[in-house]
Amino acid sequence: MIRECTLEDISDGRTYGLNDMVKADTGNCEGCFKCCTGMGTSIVLDPYDVCQIKAALNKSFQELLDQGYIELNMVDGLILPNLKMNSKNRCSFLSDEGRCTIHQYRPGMCRIFPLGRVYDGRGFKYFLQNNQCVKDNRAKIKVKKWIDAKCLGTNQEFVNCWHYFIRDIGEKITGFKKNNRSENINDIAMFILNSFYIPDIASEKLDSDEHIKELYELLLNRIDKAKKIIEDTFA
Ligand code: SF4
Numbered sequence: 001m002i003r004e005c006t007l008e009d010i011s012d013g014r015t016y017g018l019n020d021m022v023k024a025d026t027g028n029c030e031g032c033f034k035c036c037t038g039m040g041t042s043i044v045l046d047p048y049d050v051c052q053i054k055a056a057l058n059k060s061f062q063e064l065l066d067q068g069y070i071e072l073n074m075v076d077g078l079i080l081p082n083l084k085m086n087s088k089n090r091c092s093f094l095s096d097e098g099r100c101t102i103h104q105y106r107p108g109m110c111r112i113f114p115l116g117r118v119y120d121g122r123g124f125k126y127f128l129q130n131n132q133c134v135k136d137n138r139a140k141i142k143v144k145k146w147i148d149a150k151c152l153g154t155n156q157e158f159v160n161c162w163h164y165f166i167r168d169i170g171e172k173i174t175g176f177k178k179n180n181r182s183e184n185i186n187d188i189a190m191f192i193l194n195s196f197y198i199p200d201i202a203s204e205k206l207d208s209d210e211h212i213k214e215l216y217e218l219l220l221n222r223i224d225k226a227k228k229i230i231e232d233t234f235a
């Protein structure tokens, strides 16, 4: 989800690269699960997040929806999935003991918290979110160690490509709204769901660097193809 605000409003005012040290290390969170509670619809999932959850649980996209793990909502003009809160207003993947049951396969936004991403035109950096994590004596840690992303180079390329792909479609949708082209908006939203979320793109658990890199490359390829299709179909 794209937030329109200044960096100073929501952070210590600094941006961090992969090799910078940042006060983000919560240790093992020591029984806290505050940031897995009451997040509403804010943990929006990208296609990599969904692929790894589907592969880890051996469930289809429809099963994740039907069984209450995820839900669909409008985000910046598109219909995208987000983690669903349960009746206790907790993430559906949180155990009764307050631990993440998909820790190894948790979404990118959970993985980087309390960091966020700030996009500057055609790239991105990380920032430390203010007043979000309740642990106040966090240790310093290198950003790349904290985010713990496998195949880091390809991970960064995918995160960047997906963000700008979605942002550019959002701008297209704004244009369609101005011209009352609601059919185009629905078609584009369904095209994104059908191209990136509903198909079972990864058939195996993403446990090895080889499988993870393959999936990132496949998704990057799909983004390139989708850009062309959108360009040709929704001029
Ligand atoms: S997926 Fe895991 S880390 Fe993310 S909100 Fe749910 S329980 Fe918390």
Ligand code: SF4
Pocket (backbone or CB within 6 Å): 026, 028, 029, 032, 033, 034, 035, 036, 113, 114, 132, 133, 134, 135
């Ligand atoms: S609020 Fe901070 S300490 Fe608590 S679970 Fe989230 S990251 Fe961990």
